[in-house]
Amino acid sequence: MCLACLVTDYEEGVDARLGFRGSPAEIDRLSKFAIDSTNVCSYTLRMIDAERLASTPPAEIAAEMIRVRREIDERELYWSRLAVAFDASLYWHEEGSNTAIDWMRINCHMTQPAAANRVAVGQQLSRMPESSQAVQTGEIGFAHMTVMARTAIAVGNAFEETALLDKARNLSPGKFHYRCLQYQHSVQPQVYAAEQAEQVEKNKLRLNTAEDGSLLISGVLDPVNGAAVRGALEPLARYSGKDDYRDREQRLADALVEIVTHGGRRNVQLQVTSSIETLLGLVGAQGADMDFSLPISSKTVERWACDCNVTRILMQDSVVIDVGRSRRVISPPMKRALHARDGHCVWPGCERPASWSAGHHLVHWIHGGPTELENLALLCFRHHRMVHEGHWQIAKTDDGQIMTIPPMITFGLPRGPD
Numbered sequence: 001m002c003l004a005c006l007v008t009d010y011e012e013g014v015d016a017r018l019g020f021r022g023s024p025a026e027i028d029r030l031s032k033f034a035i036d037s038t039n040v041c042s043y044t045l046r047m048i049d050a051e052r053l054a055s056t057p058p059a060e061i062a063a064e065m066i067r068v069r070r071e072i073d074e075r076e077l078y079w080s081r082l083a084v085a086f087d088a089s090l091y092w093h094e095e096g097s098n099t100a101i102d103w104m105r106i107n108c109h110m111t112q113p114a115a116a117n118r119v120a121v122g123q124q125l126s127r128m129p130e131s132s133q134a135v136q137t138g139e140i141g142f143a144h145m146t147v148m149a150r151t152a153i154a155v156g157n158a159f160e161e162t163a164l165l166d167k168a169r170n171l172s173p174g175k176f177h178y179r180c181l182q183y184q185h186s187v188q189p190q191v192y193a194a195e196q197a198e199q200v201e202k203n204k205l206r207l208n209t210a211e212d213g214s215l216l217i218s219g220v221l222d223p224v225n226g227a228a229v230r231g232a233l234e235p236l237a238r239y240s241g242k243d244d245y246r247d248r249e250q251r252l253a254d255a256l257v258e259i260v261t262h263g264g265r266r267n268v269q270l271q272v273t274s275s276i277e278t279l280l281g282l283v284g285a286q287g288a289d290m291d292f293s294l295p296i297s298s299k300t301v302e303r304w305a306c307d308c309n310v311t312r313i314l315m316q317d318s319v320v321i322d323v324g325r326s327r328r329v330i331s332p333p334m335k336r337a338l339h340a341r342d343g344h345c346v347w348p349g350c351e352r353p354a355s356w357s358a359g360h361h362l363v364h365w366i367h368g369g370p371t372e373l374e375n376l377a378l379l380c381f382r383h384h385r386m387v388h389e390g391h392w393q394i395a396k397t398d399d400g401q402i403m404t405i406p407p408m409i410t411f412g413l414p415r416g417p418d
């Protein structure tokens, strides 16, 4: 749409419903502008729209959104009909595409599932006359239609449009999808069970190591086991305590590590080889060695060594040594006392339970800190990491309060989305 079209719209009063109240003088000015510079319209158009929308009551914007969405949904039905006719034409084959959906993906700038959904709807339209009508009256949306079409394909002759349409009218597309799966189960329990079993067979997990040593993870889990994994990750991926600026993906990644290491306490199966110099963080010391990994920084080794749950070999002049166990190991009775005293991670605002937290030496044993209750505090995986690798400081005041001090240079990031 160019500015000239916009001006025409104004003159016809089409945009009056969005609250534009252009005076004749203003319209005249815009008309002149349009005639003089027809090619500068796109940027100006956005500016005018933003200005106009800013003064439009939200209820009017909301009504307009619903109206336009209904228009789009109707056009989607029309597009679905075209897609089926196109699929049957084999024109896509002459154009050199492997499938009609492939042609749509490239030429109509769509994802493969989006194109496939429309072909499915187009193919099933004759079995969904009432639902098509319901889209036109705005009772359901096109998203309901894709679910309905997929269900019709899945259950074949058992498909009952009227019964499902009643449900669609009262449910969001997401809930309707869930209800349709239940419906599929009710009419074809054996097929449903077989499909679910087949999905499990397709489970995959790919682990690749990037050049910088990072682990790249991708994969697919069937719905049941996928839900189990999400159920375990989601509670751990919530914001924890104050100063948590991680976005959702970062929180999920941290949650995965937290589960695998049980709060950062289970690196036990990995053998870490580190020199005393590395552990002390001395300049010139090499990184520590660990299976499946590039050299590990001294700060990470320091954290692992902190609660003494890591199987490690400290080397000095290539001789395996260890620092006296009694000086560093938190004995079971002391651990119980620590759990009882702190209850959970002591970081302000964090309530990760004691069983998911490690005993942190306020003064590290490598620097002479004693393994005594007074020098210990429970920290969850993330906060333990912030103290060692993140350069935060944690201290206990005389009255037993925990104080946290951020690193010297910090940049306040906006809180990530849920």
Ligand SMILES: [Zn+2]
Pocket (backbone or CB within 6 Å): 302, 303, 306, 307, 359, 360, 361, 384, 387, 388
């Ligand atoms: Zn520690």
Ligand SMILES: [Zn+2]
Pocket (backbone or CB within 6 Å): 240, 241, 345, 346, 347, 350, 351, 352, 379, 380, 381, 382, 383
């Ligand atoms: Zn914590």
